[in-house]
Amino acid sequence: MKWSREPAKIKTSRLRFNNHRFARRIMTHLQLSNMNLKTQISLLIYLVLYAVMLGFSLSSLIILKPFLYTENNESYIICNDTSRFEIGPNFIFAFENKLDPVNDAKARKLCQYKIISDYSNVYETPKNTNYKFYPVLKQESSWANAIFIFFIMVNIAAICIEFIANRLLTVSDDFRFGKVFTNLIKDLCG
Amino acid sequence: MRLIGVTLLEIILGFIIFTVFLYNPSVRYFCRRQIEIKVYNYQQSVKKNGYFSIPQDEAYIQTLVPKMVRECLQAEGVDK
Numbered sequence: 001m002k003w004s005r006e007p008a009k010i011k012t013s014r015l016r017f018n019n020h021r022f023a024r025r026i027m028t029h030l031q032l033s034n035m036n037l038k039t040q041i042s043l044l045i046y047l048v049l050y051a052v053m054l055g056f057s058l059s060s061l062i063i064l065k066p067f068l069y070t071e072n073n074e075s076y077i078i079c080n081d082t083s084r085f086e087i088g089p090n091f092i093f094a095f096e097n098k099l100d101p102v103n104d105a106k107a108r109k110l111c112q113y114k115i116i117s118d119y120s121n122v123y124e125t126p127k128n129t130n131y132k133f134y135p136v137l138k139q140e141s142s143w144a145n146a147i148f149i150f151f152i153m154v155n156i157a158a159i160c161i162e163f164i165a166n167r168l169l170t171v172s173d174d175f176r177f178g179k180v181f182t183n184l185i186k187d188l189c190g
Numbered sequence: 191m192r193l194i195g196v197t198l199l200e201i202i203l204g205f206i207i208f209t210v211f212l213y214n215p216s217v218r219y220f221c222r223r224q225i226e227i228k229v230y231n232y233q234q235s236v237k238k239n240g241y242f243s244i245p246q247d248e249a250y251i252q253t254l255v256p257k258m259v260r261e262c263l264q265a266e267g268v269d270k
Contacts, residue, residue: 119244
């Protein structure tokens with residue numbers, strides 16, 4: 001039992017040592033050791049606020065990313081007897097490129113008997129497919145929209161964080177990368 | 191040079207927060223939004239002829255929604 005535990009202990013201590021060295025390297029590189037505790041905590045809060053803001057802005061890219069959907073208003077079926085029906089106004093709907101079994105039955109009845117909303121199944125569903133479905137696909141949102149909202153979110157959040165940093169935090173100007181955004185807004189506003 | 195270092199650190203930290211905490215909820219929200227837009231599109235198309243959507247259809251759509259959400263999540267690689 002002792003034999004099996006020892007290598008694991010060595011691994012953990014190596015990992016801690018490496019993490020410690022990495023942290024020290026970052027601290028040396030950014031010259032954080034010269035700062036007092038209050039400034040270090042201020043910088044940490046400043047960085048965390050920006051990281052959270054960046055995370056939420058990236059989320060907006062995912063939420064607003066474009067997708068295709070079937071436009072029920074314009075999609076239509078053409079029956080074997082060449083009659084044409086729009087699906088949505090005839091209570092047939094498609095959420096994908098094809099009709100599901102329930103809506104397939106509705107389309108068959110529409111083509112065969114020219115009836116809609118036979119929910120009590122008075123008419124028998126034709127056994128063979130007697131129509132062709134032509135879906136009209138439309139795109140909701142776009143990458144341009146998503147990226148635009150991403151930049152708007154980044155700018156608004158940066159202005160808020162810089163406002164907080166000016167009032168409550170003691171962050172050196174050397175670290176204030178967010179000032180780019182506030183300067184940009186100042187320039188735009190004249 | 192220090193500013194570049196902090197900016198890079200910031201971007202990496204932001205990506206980590208996004209990947210660990212925010213990616214999953216964002217995809218779930220995206221899928222819900224996608225399905226709601228599809229359902230809303232059908233409800234609007236029914237109104238074209240002056241009707242309101244039929245309760246039987248509404249009930250059927252409600253049974254489809256969880257399946258569609260699951261399929262969307264699987265397509266996005268969140269729910270396996």
